[in-house]
Amino acid sequence: MSKFNQFIVAGIGTEIGKTVVSAVLVEALQADYWKPVQSGALEDSDTETVRRLISNPVSRFHPEAYRLKEPLSPHAAAAIDGITIDLAAIQLPQTNNALVVELAGGLMVPLNDRDLTIDWVQQSGLPVVLVSRNYLGSINHTLLSVEACRSRHIPLLGILFNGPTTPATETFILNYTGLACLGRIGQEEEITPDVIRRYAASVRLNQALETA
Template sequence: MRPIFVTAIDTGIGKTVVSAILVERLKADYWKPIQSGDLDNSDTQTVKRLVTNPATVFHPEAYRLTQPFSPHKSAELDGISIDLNNIKVPETPNQLVIEGAGGLMVPLNDKHFIIDLIQKFEAEVVLVVRHYLGSINHTLLSLSILQQRGIPVSSIVILGENDLYSEKAIRNFAGDIKFETIPLTDHVDRAFILRHC
């Protein structure tokens, strides 16, 4: 089984919510390789609170950075450097959902980006999209670089209100990639996650 890597076209789009839905739907394991900031309320802890199935194992982060910035900046402020050789996919017989940080070209150090992690893990991508002015460009650029790298995209998840014009433009480029739309809500809880499994 290829791991599923949840990434997005921007930061704050909803990767954690989509990760929780996938983990619950598949009864998969969850792993966030790099957590930047908010260590007392990390994405791993958030997904733990949202998931109800007893099968999921939550694997510890490879890097826990104290500052709430891009991983390369957070690491430098913490006096360390992120080394891809130190980030190893957890061994599990279960399906694994991996949550990224920000988008594909978020830097990890002076040479590597989130997309390099995806390639290293031989993962397939779930791309999380939210419609806003500029989101078509961000989505097509993301799909384009994934295509150039030969990284498979299993689905595009539109989080929030749909825009038929934006979706049509994305579908025309995306070809046979599966689409899913999940409505936004002010209150994401276990009931919300279960409704969308």
């Protein structure tokens, strides 16, 4: 399998909607799902959320490398649990299927006193789907995330916008970065498997994977 059938979902910050986007992409590709680091919400983790939203019978859900008790930055949550996150311990799960990897927080989130999430992304060799959400400052956060990836030669498959649409913001981001818009997920009153299937049918990911 080409490594480009496996990719990372990264957000421009926290509470951007990476988990919903991940569910959409998992359903679109009937891919496996993996979140390397879960901080907090261990009884209702992002893995369990995606599992509930998926309808296809193919996708598998791989266990996290680290399950941390507190809903904090991974380095802080790990310290409270008395452990240190080791990048070498975060190994991609073995699968013959496509794989969607969801990060915890943004690209520059610390995993320990020395390493950032983007260090692991670079080490993995996987490309990134960047999730952006429109709010005051989101242009800055999106462009900084793109610049961070490009400075480390991390491939970007494109951008997926989540939440209410702001055409002026989205147009500027796409024109400035030259990245493809892989899709838009609107503001939904409730996220259900039916909603996920609807958006899964509309995302434009296959072409990005083929040309990466």
